[in-house]
Amino acid sequence: MSSTIGPKGPSDAATGRVLQFRRPEPTTPAVQTSPTSPTSPSTAPSEAAPASSAAVFDAVAGQASSIASRVEGAALSQLVARLRATSVDSPQVKNAGPVVVSTAEGPVLSGSVAIDTRKALHELDGVVRIGGSLAVEGTYKNADLLALRDLKTIEGRLTFEGLRSH
């Protein structure tokens, strides 16, 4: 009687033997970065760059369109410095959070925001427009969500995920 416990390897159809699993050879993972703002494929001409290149920077487009191989240590520092110097809008160099600006229509949040605490949610009180996306998760009372009552427009995506009642 054959054992049914434990994993079986793939069988060899020719001999009927069970073969051992064999891990594939590790390959160097490609590190991909993309600008925060969506870009059309036509503005990313360097996607077909050879894997051996450390970093491909498209000066014409003014954007770091791809990094085709691992970038570590000094090379990474150099890349970040280069991106900063050229004012490239990249998630690795842009740390400024959303800013609330007073406008004629009311307070406007300039960028995207992810909310996961009651305190953070209450900071949206009175905001009428969000220039990016809004994501809300976490534990709240119904009254906490009244912070969204003045919101008229969200220019990006709206996500409610993992909400629980307080």
Add this chain to the structure above:
Amino acid sequence: MPLTLDQATALEHVGDTVYIGFNDDLERISFPKLKSIGGALIIEHNGALKEILLPALERITKYLHIHDNAGLVVVELPKLRELGGEVSLVGNPNLNIVKLSVASAPAKATKLEVKDCGQPVYVSLHIKTAT
């Protein structure tokens, strides 16, 4: 205390997709003034959800998916005029009232998928294909 999403009473426009998913305590979704969604509307895996009320919604640029909401009974989008993709109602075993009227949609949007909704689902769906 059940959670409701009906406090955003002024919200009129969302420029991209609206996603509401995996909210265990959520019982009701209502955006009374929401008129347009510039992406898809996806509502899935909200076990306690009973009602989806979007009385002013006129336009969904992409598709409408309502999937795997075990307690969902009512879906109302009575003013939907434009829809860019399909309507998919799947895995909502208690859903039995759907008020949905689409006045204009491309041909690809005329697909209506209803699966695993248990009870008979009464869908008031009127799609006039745009030319």
